[in-house]
Amino acid sequence: MERFDAIVVGAGNGGLTAAAGLAQKGLKVLLLERHNIPGGCATSFCRGRFEFEVALHQLSGMGSPEKPGPLRMALESLGVLDHVEPIEMTDLYSVLMPDGFRLALKAEKEATVLLLQERFPAERDAVEKFFDLCYRFANELISAFYFKDPDTSRDKYPVLYEYAFKPACEVLEGFFKDRLLKAVLSVYWGYIGLPPTRMSFAYLALLFFTYMEFKPYHFKGGSQALSNALIHRFLSNGGTVRFNCGVEKILVQEGRVRGVLTEHGDRYEADHVVSNVSQILTYVELMEPEHVPGGVFREMRGRSLSPSAFTLFIGLDCEPGAVGITETTNFLLDNLDFSDRVLNQMQALDIEDQLLVLSCYDVADPEFSPSGACQLNLVTLKYGEAWLRVPPTRYFETKYRVAESMMRRVEDIFPGVRAHVEELDVATPMTHMRYLGHPFGAIYGWEMYPKDTMFFQPGRLSPIEGLYFASGWSGDCGFQPTLEAGMSAANAIYQKISGE
Template structure:
């Protein structure tokens, strides 16, 4: 007899959905979470009268009641659909091109996007039509071949998919378009995947672009913490256990198979299965002894690199969104259309006008997101942790403030009133994410999302009997992929338990 059937390490998106799914099937589950709240990145914190959303810009995959997306079904299956309230966004994103102070807002509809862009870039009318058709074909290729595993899949059945999936996004954009701004507008979702278009697989971008158009970008009433709390609540309702303030110290192994988990307080808890929602690196190199790590995993890990983290400003304003200058809820500020420059900026500590930044103001989709007559925004610049690791601790606070100052200077370009209305501000650096998530490089995206490290080439197989990995380290980053990853992992365990 073991203490639990399954122990889940980490209450991030994937850890939570896996536990909710399993407990619904009557499986005895314990979730261990280092922090005192569930969610990992899907969380919030309070400052003054504001509750700040930590990470969610837009969630994809929910769809509408009439045309439900995969996540709506997933939420229903794990028993949280009734606990959640969705907020639909009116626009895909607002593209802000800094050098020309130009703004282009894409609607969340492929047909409307085509019409809008054809009007703005009349010389490339045909190319726009052809490109968006390709996006659709490649996205459906991913779904049919990778996800639904069409048994008849072949190059002949899905020619565009097999031709373009492994190309980098920039190459495809270059093949279709001349105007660099048009390319940049269509590639702007790269920010959600963490590598610039010349390093990003086209299948990832195409899938994401098409899926956001089909299912509409959305958010949650109460923010991402409302999602995490709802799932945690479902786990408890189903009889599962969650221990907060209780990290895992070690995965206990016997004869090469999982036997349970030792907690940081020294408790040994037995189970046949362990789901790790921790980073793949810490799962194998912190929680296991070197001799237990299978050789193929060591090779896989050597192939990969850790993704970027971010420098983030959480801003609470004593004014309505419009008074601060926010018109759209999701804004991508592009400083440079040069990918090399964008990548170089991600590796730099400071922030300047060449950085790629995402600025979200949720009060535009839910006037009650913040207290009356206020609003909040999250402004994020993609940054690797390396330069931050080199900042001497004594200079850390000052460095943080200086970077926040320069970020505000950049934001001033499009939101000139931003400084006048700040009531609360909290600054997060890659080290902040490292502190709260415990991930290498303070990343929340797992490994760099290069084509070679995608699930196509690194299938999610732990190579250790009883051990399962779930989350962004074994699949795509982001809310929809990680929530789905947990359920997929849970399903494989249910299969194993029934065998």
């Protein structure tokens, strides 16, 4: 039986940075992935002459070489930046409505404040104060927690103490009267998975702060390029990777991890295992019940599954401008409803008037698709459960029916887009479930109600000694958090091993 210092289960974002980090420190590491390609969500697929980006819309935390953000520094430390080309997006996002409303915000605080003040003169002061609040919140959070201030107090961090657990909606309602403005400022809920009524203000503030300070980014070749670069670094540092090799069991003995058993019947030994798989699957499928401490199920009972997504991947035989697309990130808004009705929309099978996000990477990177063509990644959030009620024999027609209503929403905003479609593929929550293995295709892991936010997450630790988690299930979800989760799991293991 071959022995490793650490075994990483799953080559998604968290698994990749965990593996790359551990190998870089000179440890003997095995990375196991059930698919034939690394990345998990961070991947792409080819159709015709297009290579479609699957999941990455706007990468946060990168920053420029002159003003690096935390993620750039982390990737730099792994030696990955020599092997990827980050692309900066200058626009923050654009909001578009079928009545002709268009507003494009810039990834720059002063410019966005001015633009909004011009558009909503009655809310002049509130606009400025709102963004100041977001920035103060983010700065206070960073100095109190990121830099671990040993001496925190309400006097020192008044905004943090007051706003940490408030829902976004309550804060927006307190600042603004204009319903349109509130809607424009809350569209990032789509990146978190809960409507403004339920989403924590902390995340809205952090998103504005990080995208404005460190700009939204993408990569040449999409997120697959990052995944491949991470594997490249891992292999260069002597790591061993097995694709097409799912893990059947994580072996536990007397409360501590001993290794893994693969689907092909091979056993590998290690005292440290990083699970890039959801806690649910890790505890339910990968372990014998007698090894799972009861507390973990109690903890999980208190959580709920995030929505999955319904996604269209569209290849157009024209440049973005030819159909009126001028920004990379576009939120298509159909109404200004600000209530819990959004939750009902996400539970329904069909798409009516809910928020859609349309990313056209070619705006920021004209080489993303073949010359003279462009691609759209069109997403809306949907809970997976409704799809279990569709008889398998009606699955395809249902998928096309829902996709058709989504296409109509796009045509309301960009008429004539359909005449340029060269490729079009549809992913339902079941597709996400199939490829990610997440229960009900939940793309954001656990839901992030204020009671589930950063302060209340179990994080990378497990009561089972030697087991670590690194994924969108162990903390915040999204590219930056999952990539960082893998880094911290690697650091924790390294410290443990070097301490021994």
